[in-house]
Amino acid sequence: MDVSGSILPRRTSAVLCERCAGAVRGLCHSLDDLDQVALAAASTTLRLPARSAVFREGDRATAVFTLVDGAAKLLRSLPDGRQQIIGFRFPGDFIGYTARDRYPCDAELVSDATVCRLDRGRLESMSRHCAPLSHRLLELCAEDLAAAQEQLGAMAQRSAEGRVAAFLLTLHAAARRNHEPGIELALPMTRADIGDYLGLTIESVSRVFAALRREGLLREPSRGHVSLTDLGALEALAGAEGMSQATPTA
Amino acid sequence: MDVSGSILPRRTSAVLCERCAGAVRGLCHSLDDLDQVALAAASTTLRLPARSAVFREGDRATAVFTLVDGAAKLLRSLPDGRQQIIGFRFPGDFIGYTARDRYPCDAELVSDATVCRLDRGRLESMSRHCAPLSHRLLELCAEDLAAAQEQLGAMAQRSAEGRVAAFLLTLHAAARRNHEPGIELALPMTRADIGDYLGLTIESVSRVFAALRREGLLREPSRGHVSLTDLGALEALAGAEGMSQATPTA
DNA sequence: CGTATGCTTGACGCCTTTCAACCGACGTGG
DNA sequence: CCACGTCGGTTGAAAGGCGTCAAGCATACG
Numbered sequence: 369m370d371v372s373g374s375i376l377p378r379r380t381s382a383v384l385c386e387r388c389a390g391a392v393r394g395l396c397h398s399l400d401d402l403d404q405v406a407l408a409a410a411s412t413t414l415r416l417p418a419r420s421a422v423f424r425e426g427d428r429a430t431a432v433f434t435l436v437d438g439a440a441k442l443l444r445s446l447p448d449g450r451q452q453i454i455g456f457r458f459p460g461d462f463i464g465y466t467a468r469d470r471y472p473c474d475a476e477l478v479s480d481a482t483v484c485r486l487d488r489g490r491l492e493s494m495s496r497h498c499a500p501l502s503h504r505l506l507e508l509c510a511e512d513l514a515a516a517q518e519q520l521g522a523m524a525q526r527s528a529e530g531r532v533a534a535f536l537l538t539l540h541a542a543a544r545r546n547h548e549p550g551i552e553l554a555l556p557m558t559r560a561d562i563g564d565y566l567g568l569t570i571e572s573v574s575r576v577f578a579a580l581r582r583e584g585l586l587r588e589p590s591r592g593h594v595s596l597t598d599l600g601a602l603e604a605l606a607g608a609e610g611m612s613q614a615t616p617t618a
Numbered sequence: 619m620d621v622s623g624s625i626l627p628r629r630t631s632a633v634l635c636e637r638c639a640g641a642v643r644g645l646c647h648s649l650d651d652l653d654q655v656a657l658a659a660a661s662t663t664l665r666l667p668a669r670s671a672v673f674r675e676g677d678r679a680t681a682v683f684t685l686v687d688g689a690a691k692l693l694r695s696l697p698d699g700r701q702q703i704i705g706f707r708f709p710g711d712f713i714g715y716t717a718r719d720r721y722p723c724d725a726e727l728v729s730d731a732t733v734c735r736l737d738r739g740r741l742e743s744m745s746r747h748c749a750p751l752s753h754r755l756l757e758l759c760a761e762d763l764a765a766a767q768e769q770l771g772a773m774a775q776r777s778a779e780g781r782v783a784a785f786l787l788t789l790h791a792a793a794r795r796n797h798e799p800g801i802e803l804a805l806p807m808t809r810a811d812i813g814d815y816l817g818l819t820i821e822s823v824s825r826v827f828a829a830l831r832r833e834g835l836l837r838e839p840s841r842g843h844v845s846l847t848d849l850g851a852l853e854a855l856a857g858a859e860g861m862s863q864a865t866p867t868a
Numbered sequence: 869c870g871t872a873t874g875c876t877t878g879a880c881g882c883c884t885t886t887c888a889a890c891c892g893a894c895g896t897g898g
Numbered sequence: 899c900c901a902c903g904t905c906g907g908t909t910g911a912a913a914g915g916c917g918t919c920a921a922g923c924a925t926a927c928g
Contacts, residue, residue, distance in 0.1 A: 377904065452775065455767075455768045467756045467761075472767075473767075479862040482775045496749055506717045506755070506756055506759060507718075509717075509760060511767060512760055513759060516766035516770060517694075517705075517723070517766050520702070520704065520773065520876090521694060521696075523770065523817070524702060524815075524817030525702070525817055528884065530885075558905095558906065559906070560906080564828050566774065567773065569886080570906085570908095570926095571886085571887095571907095571908085572884060574909080578909080591906085612631055642890085778915080787884080808873090808875090819918080820874085820876095821917075821918085822917075824874095824875060841875090
């Protein structure tokens with residue numbers, strides 16, 4: 369179900385950046401104080417349970433969201449019931465921002481989460497008056513694009529082990545961005561989610577995790593948590609991995 | 619080498635849209651006549667040979683380009699000499715537009731081509747004064763993003779045959795967009811290019827082409843040309859396993 | 869003509885998928 | 899309290915797709 373608009377609506381306090389847009393990687397730095405207050409007035413903080421949808425593909429894109437806490441997956445449902453996972457999003461990420469009038473994919477939570485909902489019209493009208501903001505929004509889009517292309521390259525030529533290693537490293541990078549201490553990270557998504565994302569079966573994912581555990585590259589202290597105990601080795605797997613097939617021309 | 623700026627510079631005639639931006643999928647519709655003239659004054663048309671670079675990853679992004687004629691590939695060179703091809707671009711496509719100050723990837727021609735070079739500063743200052751234009755630019759970025767994500771899903775779960783079929787269909791769609799008549803399309807890129815794009819070896823690509831030929835789904839009348847003789851079957855192959863590829867029979 | 873480049877085809881083997889069985893955690897209802 | 903079903907995860911064995919290695923052909927070019 370689509371919840372974009374109700375469920376525990378709660379006005380944020382006056383300064384938006386503290387709780388919400390502050391996490392949007394500097395989105396608010398583009399705005400003066402007055403505008404920040406205006407944007408805050410148009411935003412609500414929602415607490416949502418795991419597995420609920422923030423929005424669905426095809427819904428009218430009337431809002432954008434900041435993931436404050438928790439994790440989400442972006443996906444397209446395939447006609448045959450399978451799902452293609454576009455990517456995962458973490459605290460501080462901006463989701464649902466699009467140039468079209470409908471969302472291009474589903475956004476579904478993989479853990480309980482807190483999201484901050486911003487009215488899209490409000491954001492856009494502000495961006496029209498504020499060049500730095502609109503530039504920042506374009507930049508966010510470009511970043512997503514770069515990430516998707518990176519991912520594309522990554523997936524294309526990597527073995528199962530390399531893909532999982534790369535995936536774990538992006539998780540790690542996301543945790544570092546959010547200043548989460550320690551080497552243990554949350555792994556709220558299922559093997560099926562990971563497999564759908566990486567283009568592997570759950571069995572393959574499971575086997576790779578088992579292998580990495582066996583080789584001492586990671587530990588799984590409890591379900592939903594993983595700690596990477598040999599980042600260097602993981603990077604080696606993620607980087608120099610897979611099929612050689614050099615294209616000998618430069 | 620980077621050629622963005624020299625080689626056969628030639629002023630376009632006053633009305634930009636005829637030759638160049640007209641092909642940018644309606645970019646100019648956002649501009650009034652005066653602005654079009656201004657933009658035209660800041661643009662030059664270049665004729666470049668196959669294999670030359672329009673720009674290189676890391677170059678200062680001082681210009682954006684419209685591909686008027688020919689085909690290009692966007693790619694990232696990997697440290698080990700391999701290359702990951704991000705995508706192919708065709709006449710009417712806009713390349714080199716980025717929010718950053720350096721190009722995120724190489725753009726290399728796979729055939730002789732004509733490109734139209736626009737000064738980036740000029741474009742950006744105009745977009746600041748023209749909301750529809752800036753919205754259109756954002757939209758272009760969002761389209762690229764959607765395409766990349768589509769591709770991501772495609773690659774993740776399709777077999778070699780499915781990937782090639784999907785690739786051929788996007789080529790076909792590009793040709794249709796440009797109102798190219800007939801079922802025969804140009805296929806200027808090498809098997810290696812296709813393989814790097816799809817995450818396959820040249821042998822696999824070659825075998826798939828051979829199989830498709832054998833099964834009567836396509837013919838290759840001459841090197842660099844292919845005609846799809848059974849679009850329905852190709853769509854079935856492309857769709858059967860994985861992403862439903864938005865375009866049904868058209 | 870000889871070389872380079874792009875393409876094709878065959879044989880072989882590894883890696884991932886497929887199919888299947890099983891385990892532990894959890895929640896439900898009798 | 900415990901039987902039972904569900905769900906997520908793990909592991910094994912077999913099958914097959916695609917990468918790898920290798921040889922050979924065609925076209926273009928100096």
